[in-house]
Amino acid sequence: GNSVTQMEGPVTLSEEAFLTINCTYTATGYPSLFWYVQYPGEGLQLLLKATKADDKGSNKGFEATYRKETTSFHLEKGSVQVSDSAVYFCALSDRNRDDKIIFGKGTRLHILP
C-alpha cells in the first residue's frame, strides 16, 4: 500500500541556517505529494504541493521537488526564521484510489534565535 517516510525529529537549527527535511514515499499509482505544517496549538495547513513528476512546489521560501526516480519529496528552505518553528508533515494522495491523504509521522523543527 501507499506510505510516507520522513526523517525523525526534532531538528534544531539556528536562524538563517539551511533546512532540509527528507521525505520518501511508496505508491503504486501516480500520487500527488504535499507538505503540511502545524504551528503550536493549531491544525495542519497546506504548505506546498506537487501533482506530477518534476513539479516543484513552493511557498513562503520553502521548496520541494517531486522526484519520481528516487521517490522523494524533500523539503528545503535557504534561510530559516524563528517563526518557522513547527511540525512538518509529508503526505501523499492518490485520487485514483480514494480521497484519503496518507501522512508521515511529522518532523518537529526548532529554530534558535
Place this chain on the structure above:
Amino acid sequence: DARVTQTPRHKVTEMGQEVTMRCQPILGHNTVFWYRQTMMQGLELLAYFRNRAPLDDSGMPKDRFSAEMPDATLATLKIQPSEPRDSAVYFCASGYLNGDTQYFGPGTRLTVL
C-alpha cells in the same frame, strides 16, 4: 476567508461520560475527515465522508465511537463511553471531491480523567 470550525476547542470529562465533538466544514466542500492526534501514535484517520455518506470508518473503535453528518454543514464525532486512552486532539478536515487538499480545523483537545 473560509475556515473549518470545530467545537468545543477544549473538553475535560470523566471516564464513562459521553463526548460529542462538532465540525462545520467549509461551505461547498463535499468530503469530511476526522483525525486523532496523540504524541505516541501521531495523526490517525478515524473516519471520512463523501457527500455526507460514510466511506471509511475502519480507524475508529466501533464499540464506542460513532461519526455522522446529519447535514452538509455539520459533522459529529461521538464517544460513548469515554475512556482515559481517548485523550487526544481531534481534528476535522474538509475538501472537494476529486480535489487533493484538505483544510483542517483548529481541533478539539479532549482530556478524559
